[in-house]
Amino acid sequence: MDSFNQLLLSLDGMLGSAPWFPWVLLGVGFFFTIYLGFPQIRYFGHAIKIVQGKYDKPGDPGDTSHFQALATALSGTVGTGNIGGVGLAIFLGGPAALFWMWMTAFLGMTTKFVEVTLSHKYRIKAADGYYAGGPMFYMERRLNMKWLAVLFAIATVICSFGTGSLPQVNNIAQAMHDSFGIEKALTGGVLAILLGMVIIGGITRIAKVTSTIVPAMALIYVIGALGVIFYNIENIVPSFVAVFRDAFTGSAAVGGFLGASFAYAFNRGVNRGLFSNEAGQGSAPIAHAAARADEPVSEGMVSLLEPFIDTIIICTLTGLVILSSGVWSEKHENLFEGADTYVVEGRYDEGNPEEVKQLFNYLSSQPSDVKPYNGSVVVTDGRPLNAQDFTLIHARSIAEDLDFRVGEDEFSGVLNVVDGKFANEDVDIWGNPWCTQWRLPIRLSSAVSSASMVA
Incomplete structure (x- = not known):
């Protein structure tokens, strides 16, 4: 097991934790932001109107509404990355990591706008009558690079276990075991059955379920987070000060925190930012490809809202809970891994x-x-x-x-x-x-x- 863990750490060192990774991720977002004239600002209000259905037309091709597509994509991002991911980012990189998560989200809004628009433009209507799309489709149909499409599809399936299911199931099972003594295998089995019941219904059932669960889940979390933040209201301003003060200098050691250099805070913030909102990962365009829309760019505008909701709103609330309460630098009894x-x-x-x-x-x-x-x-x-x-x-x-x-x-x-x-x-x-x-x-x-x- 330790050898397998070392393999994962080695792969992480070559990819997600590599010095070049944040520059490439942010660089792509920065290029498209400048090239397209800051669409995340210009089209933000218009995106909200699209989600509300103000521009829907009867007969638009697709399987889900704009809101359902947005909820489906958010269902894969709002969760572990907003809680454990933020906690890890702050613990490794200090308060400054939250700043770089914001930057990842801001530039990622444009990245997601581009990838979703292209995915919707080059989607196909499959033999079963449902629409299918994603980066693999425009890699094959527009770039004529089928080998890259196959490679991306395989990598996405593998990635779906590491970012889309295993951490979430592990967290739920661990919480149920610690709180109620329920066996982890039982929790995993029940979740597998419930998930199977949803997936078997195809994209339409997935969209219906997520459009109900995701808003409720987010609302409950926001209320809980605000309760903690307002309980520590005197620490809100100092928390923001720490985030901006350390953004370009790194954070000094305090309490249980060993400190972090600027480079490390930058890398961890961008790394966890991607884990949170998946901008540039290529998974969200698959969900958005099924949306009912005649103009692909309209669905791209809808996707602008994802990193904003996921990272700039929810991750910020998580970060303020951690920073304002002071628990990020305290010491507690723990079990070692x-x-x-x-x-x-x-x-x-x-x-x-x-x-x-x-x-x-x-x-x-x-x-x-x-x-x-x-x-x-x-x-x-x-x-x-x-x-x-x-x-x-x-x-x-x-x-x-x-x-x-x-x-x-x-x-x-x-x-x-x-x-x-x-x-x-x-x-x-x-x-x-x-x-x-x-x-x-x-x-x-x-x-x-x-x-x-x-x-």
């Missing part, structure tokens, strides 16, 4: 800016004096006896008050560490056959749960 745990030589003090900077560089694969720990951790009744020899880091935060457990029992014994990772053959501390879990009640940032979720 093996993939997010690193053991380094020596004892590092999070109150020492230079030491924190070295740890940040180490975790970010930048030049650092920090070395991975190789040796043993001697544990008696759950407490490490040689705690001064090493520092344990989980999800970019220094762990405190370590408590090693096997199930509910305090662990006693010796744990071997090789290149900063636990490597015992006789004690599986990550929850496989030799023990049920390795429990570490510690003090860590609450945003760690977001980081653990996607590790």
Whole structure:
């Protein structure tokens, strides 16, 4: 499992976390924004009127209304990316990451306008009578690059598991288990049945369901978020100040947060921004291709609203909840995930800016004096006896008050560490056959749960 995780991290390093990624993503949006004369501003009001149905004509070709297409596309974006994605972005990049999520959304509005317009223009009416479209269609029909269309279609199917289903199902199952003790497999099975009942009905049933659920879901979330924000109303202005102040400088370490450079905040903000609104990912145009419209550009205008609703409104509310409440930099008891745990030589003090900077560089694969720990951790009744020899880091935060457990029992014994990772053959501390879990009640940032979720 650890090898598979390392493979995913390597792929992420070459793609989503690569230095070139945010520049390409924002660069495309910037080019079209200038070329088309800021359509996200000029056509914003007109897009709202289209969604309201003011320009609908009887007999327009398509299977769903503009609002249903918008809701269907939003159903794949409003969710984990707005909650866990924002929490992870802020925990990794600090308040400044929220600023770059806004920039991704603003420029992404134009990117989505372009991809949806093209998708609608080159859609086809399939043999079953329904309309089908997406980037793969205009890649084949306009660019005459069938190989690219096939490659995109395959990549989209794979991506749909990683961004469209697995994180959401995992979060729901985990929440149901923690709150009500319901087995995760049971939750997953029920969700699979309900999802199957919707999908079997085709795009029209999907659109009907999402057009009811998505608005209700968003409304409930907005009300809840505003409740937390107004409870901490005195911190709203300081939160905005922190977002803009750190946007081009990075954020200093505070509480459980190890700090972030400008480059890291920029990369994490853009990265999580895409995860939130999918502008440029190519998935939303598939839903919009079924909309009833005679002019493809009209559906493109509708899609302008997606990044605005998803990121600029909902993600901002999430960010303000996290920042105004102060939980992003606090420490909390937590359970560790093996993939997010690193053991380094020596004892590092999070109150020492230079030491924190070295740890940040180490975790970010930048030049650092920090070395991975190789040796043993001697544990008696759950407490490490040689705690001064090493520092344990989980999800970019220094762990405190370590408590090693096997199930509910305090662990006693010796744990071997090789290149900063636990490597015992006789004690599986990550929850496989030799023990049920390795429990570490510690003090860590609450945003760690977001980081653990996607590790």
